[in-house]
Amino acid sequence: MIYLDSAATSMQKPRAVSEEMLTAMRTMASPGRGGHRPAQLAEEKVFECRVELASMFNVPEPENVVFTMNATHGLNIALSSLVSPGDRVVVSGWEHNAVTRPLVMLGAQIDAVRTPLFDTAAALEGFRQRIPGAQCVVCTHVSNVFGFVLPVYGIAKICQEYSVPFVLDASQSAGALDVDMQKLGAAFVAMPGHKGLLGPQGTGVLLCNSTTTPIIAGGTGSASRSQSMPHFLPDRLEAGTHNVPGIAGLLAGVRYLRQRGIAGIEARERGLIRALAQSLRAMPGLEVYLAQDESAQAGVLSIRHERIGSEELGAALGAVGVCVRAGLHCAPYAHESAGTIDTGTVRLSVSPFNTPREMSRIPELMSRALALASA
Amino acid sequence: MQRYLIMCRSLTYAQRASQALERAGITASISRAPQQLTGNGCGYCVSVAERHMRDALNALSRSGTPYGKLYKIEPDGRYVEVAR
Numbered sequence: 001m002i003y004l005d006s007a008a009t010s011m012q013k014p015r016a017v018s019e020e021m022l023t024a025m026r027t028m029a030s031p032g033r034g035g036h037r038p039a040q041l042a043e044e045k046v047f048e049c050r051v052e053l054a055s056m057f058n059v060p061e062p063e064n065v066v067f068t069m070n071a072t073h074g075l076n077i078a079l080s081s082l083v084s085p086g087d088r089v090v091v092s093g094w095e096h097n098a099v100t101r102p103l104v105m106l107g108a109q110i111d112a113v114r115t116p117l118f119d120t121a122a123a124l125e126g127f128r129q130r131i132p133g134a135q136c137v138v139c140t141h142v143s144n145v146f147g148f149v150l151p152v153y154g155i156a157k158i159c160q161e162y163s164v165p166f167v168l169d170a171s172q173s174a175g176a177l178d179v180d181m182q183k184l185g186a187a188f189v190a191m192p193g194h195k196g197l198l199g200p201q202g203t204g205v206l207l208c209n210s211t212t213t214p215i216i217a218g219g220t221g222s223a224s225r226s227q228s229m230p231h232f233l234p235d236r237l238e239a240g241t242h243n244v245p246g247i248a249g250l251l252a253g254v255r256y257l258r259q260r261g262i263a264g265i266e267a268r269e270r271g272l273i274r275a276l277a278q279s280l281r282a283m284p285g286l287e288v289y290l291a292q293d294e295s296a297q298a299g300v301l302s303i304r305h306e307r308i309g310s311e312e313l314g315a316a317l318g319a320v321g322v323c324v325r326a327g328l329h330c331a332p333y334a335h336e337s338a339g340t341i342d343t344g345t346v347r348l349s350v351s352p353f354n355t356p357r358e359m360s361r362i363p364e365l366m367s368r369a370l371a372l373a374s375a
Numbered sequence: 376m377q378r379y380l381i382m383c384r385s386l387t388y389a390q391r392a393s394q395a396l397e398r399a400g401i402t403a404s405i406s407r408a409p410q411q412l413t414g415n416g417c418g419y420c421v422s423v424a425e426r427h428m429r430d431a432l433n434a435l436s437r438s439g440t441p442y443g444k445l446y447k448i449e450p451d452g453r454y455v456e457v458a459r
Binding site: 031032035223225 | 387414415418
């Protein structure tokens with residue numbers, strides 16, 4: 001099996017991730033509750049993870065690192081904190097439903113910057129024109145469909161010029177590209193723990209630099225006499241029992257990444273995707289979405305076939321042992337922007353565990369899948 | 376040995392305080408705050424030896440770590456608030 005669906009969830013993890021999770025399940029209770037040793041062990045692990053993440057993403061204090069269930073959860077908190085009904089919110093034309101559906105639910109007026117795929121300059125110019133007067137800007141760092149790397153540092157700078165809060169969706173970039181909270185000056189950065197950070201499903205992180213509105217309320221192990229959520233982070237946004245085994249696994253994943261080096265991972269994933277794209281481009285009938293400028297694309301590649309449906313091709317690839325995702329990838333905005341809304345695409349995405357040898361096997365497996373889907 | 380309690384508004388802040396004190400070479404243990412000192416219910420504190428108290432407060436101030444009230448633990452177990 002060759003796993004090329006890490007943009008959904010990275011399945012191959014460092015061994016330490018499952019080992020740390022098992023240790024947590026066997027030895028740890030809940031942080032902020034009891035004062036006994038199992039509770040203390042959990043408290044230490046959760047704090048270690050906050051400190052590690054704060055260091056990795058250049059967040060001033062560990063309490064500004066909030067644990068969530070996933071990136072969607074974090075984005076919902078961020079948008080509920082910043083957006084009121086009728087607000088004009090500027091987004092890129094490459095957003096995931098995790099951004100656009102909460103905005104619809106909040107009654108926001110979504111102002112999408114539609115620019116050509118892989119055109120970084122056009123994206124930046126589009127944002128420059130739309131940001132003045134907006135109440136909020138939300139942008140994905142990397143398109144989950146095409147791997148397009150948006151110029152988020154430039155967009156964030158424009159937001160600062162106009163004092164418009166900026167929210168970064170780092171779902172596809174955390175663990176694969178440099179994400180620097182202070183350099184961005186972002187109000188919030190949301191990310192999953194189970195993709196590039198190599199943690200388990202059910203983990204996510206919200207980096208906070210703004211006033212916040214909780215979207216769930218409950219026990220926090222602090223200020224218990226009060227019937228309002230505490231005003232301080234992370235308690236304000238972390239009602240209920242923490243996913244301690246998940247956080248322990250996430251910490252192991254993050255430590256692995258930092259030891260290996262993000263810059264090296266970024267270069268490796270780009271190299272794998274470009275090699276894969278070049279070989280697939282030579283195959284008749286396939287349309288391959290590859291950026292000319294290498295820096296404009298991360299470790300995600302979309303393709304489609306002139307005759308075979310994306311879902312059918314995705315299923316056929318699965319049958320020959322290649323795990324991909326087909327369809328609209330919960331990102332209709334991105335497919336509308338690229339002109340692929342009616343066909344969808346087949347997405348191939350890599351992780352630090354994919355190899356050049358695996359990429360070299362894909363053309364042969366693709367031929368088999370095409371034959372299977374055509375039969 | 377006489378000990379002092381430095382009140383913190385949450386577990387995370389107590390952990391931050393403990394970390395700042397550790398960096399300054401001061402041993403500080405985190406614990407749940409005594410019931411009678413948690414006006415708003417459920418709090419955390421760090422405990423330091425009397426001889427480190429002044430250095431501990433300096434270290435917290437230098438590192439920008441917020442903290443709450445200070446209490447001295449009397450030999451009979453009573454907690455007496457002391458000025459910051």
